[in-house]
Amino acid sequence: MIASQQPTGEKTSALVQRPFFLFLLYQLGWHLLLPLVGLRLWWRGRKDRGYWQHLPERLGFTGLSSRFHHAIxxxxVSVGETRAAEPLILAYLARGEKILLTCMTPNGRRTGQALYASAIATGQLRQCYLPYDICWAVEHFIKQVQPKFGLFIETEAWPTYVFRCAEMGLPLFLINARLSDRSARRIKYFGRAGEELFQAFTGILAQTELDAERYRALGVKNCAVFGNLKFDVLMKPELLELGAGWQANLRTSGRLVVCAASTRIGEEQLILTAWQQVLKTARIQPQPLLFIVPRHPERFDEVAKTILASGFRLRRRSEATERSILFDQTDVFLGDSMGEMAAYYRAADLVVMGGSLLSFGGQNLIEACAVDCPVIVGEHTFNFQQATLDAINIGAAVRITPAQLSSTLVELLLSTEQRLAMAFAAKNYANLHQGATKKILHAIDEQLRRKPINSAAT
Structure with a gap:
């Protein structure tokens, strides 16, 4: 259970006060930088036209009619958080609730469109960009939308939204919340102002005890541990079937697959260099296949050039229109598609988790474990600290340095027994941590039942 720090429906109490001077500087900074923000949108739109679309929404003009008032x-913010929210969103949709899903990136919006297409078609769910954290845009957005209550996913804590919701008595929860040690130290640079920001949430529902301890160290009292929604995300059967078909294709020739998943800039070259060493090991026959699936789609072409420059025979997912792909005469398969990660995991025998070889903080290893896939992680996993430690402790994952990557790959590719043991541990790990969705739903229901929900229009 989470304990409310501030009675819902009351104006700002002494416990929830905006740090006036810093907040004024923050708003001034936003207004001064707004032309640069527009320029950045234009620049990013050169590679992804999605940044040029729905621009009024980013300033608070959603176009929502009054029929969509009192939605949840x-x-x-983007793809990972949209996928993480899926079990909770589906649960609320099953209750008949209306959902307004906001994001910050075109890829996040596309992911929402794919995941919730049927609810969008029936009008039960709407999407829009979250307006910039400018006072007038936030004010217009909240009064236009008049939400029932708000749920921010994982790390989102925009000051204007958080403080304004507290002032209006609009319940705003930070759910599936995580806070790395690095982020906690940065927040403390702002002193009392940083602490007051998180204290203004109606409740913080943390993923792990480590996360909760960091929030409590900021003076947050309305915080408890509810687990990670990502363990409850169900893989799409059609994607698992697709991956199983690829795997069956590869099994006819006896080839094993290593999937480098959600790789970030600079990591592909490290992986390709290690892969060259793996292929020189004559004992691995037939030659294994490497999947590389970059984290950001705008880098697909860049990564393809890197693969070719390294001397590998390349095949791209975008060039294969058929479901059954022939992988012969291919050294590296580039996963330049969106929303198919489950298929890549299903086809793989091992996963190298991107974002962890260099200091990006790591990516989510839960989906790989859910399909019995052993995981290799690097030294940088602060974004998923507890989840990674749990996976390592149970035997589902191993941690390496970049220098150890090639030798670890060779060891695991040669040892069927070790891979199978890790695969069993991975499935066990994924199953053990399920159930966060029901806990979060119950906690929010209880919190809202104790306090009346005021309309944001008041």
Whole structure:
């Protein structure tokens, strides 16, 4: 259970006060930088036209009619958070609730479109960009939308939204919340102002005890541990079937697959260099296949050039229109598609988790474990610290340095027994940590039942 720090429906109490001077500087900074923000949108739109679309929404003009008032407002910044929110969103949709899903990136919006297409078609769910954290844009957005309550996913804590919701008595929860040690130290640079920001949430529902301890160290009292929604995300059967078909194709020739998943800039070259060493090991026959699936789609072409420059025979997913792909005469398969990660995991025998070889903080290893896939992680996993430690402790994952990557790959590719043991541990790990969705739903229901929900229009 989470304990409310501030009675819902009351104006700002002494416990929830905006740090006036810093907040004024923050707003001034936003207004001064707004032309640069527009320029950045234009620049990013050169590679992804999605940044040029729905621009009024980013300033608070959603176009929502009054029929969509009192929807549950869920903010998921991009792809990972949108997928993490899926079990909770589906649960609320099953209750008949209206959902307003906001995001910040075109890829996040596309992911929402794919995941919730049927609810969008029936008008039960709407998507829009979250307006910039400028006072007038936030004010217009909240009064236009008049949400029932708000749920921010994982790390989102925009000061204007958080403080304004507290002032209006609009319940705003930070759910599936995580806070790395690095982020906690940065927040403390702002002193009392940083602490007051998180204290203004109606409740913080943390993923792990480590996360909760960091929030409590900021003076947050309305915080408890509810687990990670990502363990409850169900893989799409059609994607698992697709991956199983690829795996069956590869099994006819006896080839094993290593999937480098959600790789970030600079990591592909490290992986390709290690792969060259792996292929020189004559004992691995037939030659294994490497999947590389970059984290950001705008880098697909860049990564393809890197693969070719390294001397590998390349095949791209975008060039294969058929479901059954022939992988012969291919050294590296580039996963330049969106929303098919489950298929890549299903086809793989091993996963190298991107974002962890260099200091990006790591990516989510839960989906790989859910399909019995052993995971290799690097030294940088602060974004998923507890989840990674749990996976390592149970035997589902191993941690390496970049220098150890090639030797670890060779060892695991040669040892069927070790791979199978890790695969069993991975499935066990994924199953053990399920159930966060029901706990979060119950906690929010209880919190809202104790306090009346005021309309944001008041």
């Amino acid at each position: 407002w869920i903010h998921a």
